[in-house]
Amino acid sequence: MMMMKKEIKVSASSVALCAVVVVVLLMAEAAPIAEAVTCSPVALSPCLGAISSSTPPSAACCQKLREQKPCLCGYLRNPSLAPYVNSPGARAVASTCGIPYPRC
Structure with a gap:
């Protein structure tokens, strides 16, 4: 009994196209979309009361x-902001909000 083999011809461009599609699909699954953060110390204004006194931070403060x-x-690194960010009150607010103090 003789078996017949079928030949499948695949062009190099078809293989390349398939590889690109697979890579794009894998990247879409693995790479979360990152949103750009606009650094603005003014955005932390809801935290001022908690930093300067012993009141607990608000939910808005923790979110910001x-x-x-x-x-x-x-x-x-900013000499004008460092005393506030490095203060015991700021460390306490970060701790209460569950945000680790940065190691820069």
Whole structure:
């Protein structure tokens, strides 16, 4: 009994196209979309009361602090902002909000 083999001809461009489609699909699954953060110390104004006194931070303060987290090292490098960001009150607010103090 003789078996017949079928040949499938695949062009190089078809293989390349399939590879590109697979890579794009994998990247879409693996890479979350990152939103750009606008660093603005004014955005942390809801935290001023909690930083300067022993009152607990509000939910708005914690939300803004989470949003501004990528900016904290920049604030620490700014001589005008560093005393506030590095204060015991700011550390307490970060701790209460569950945000680790940045190591820059």
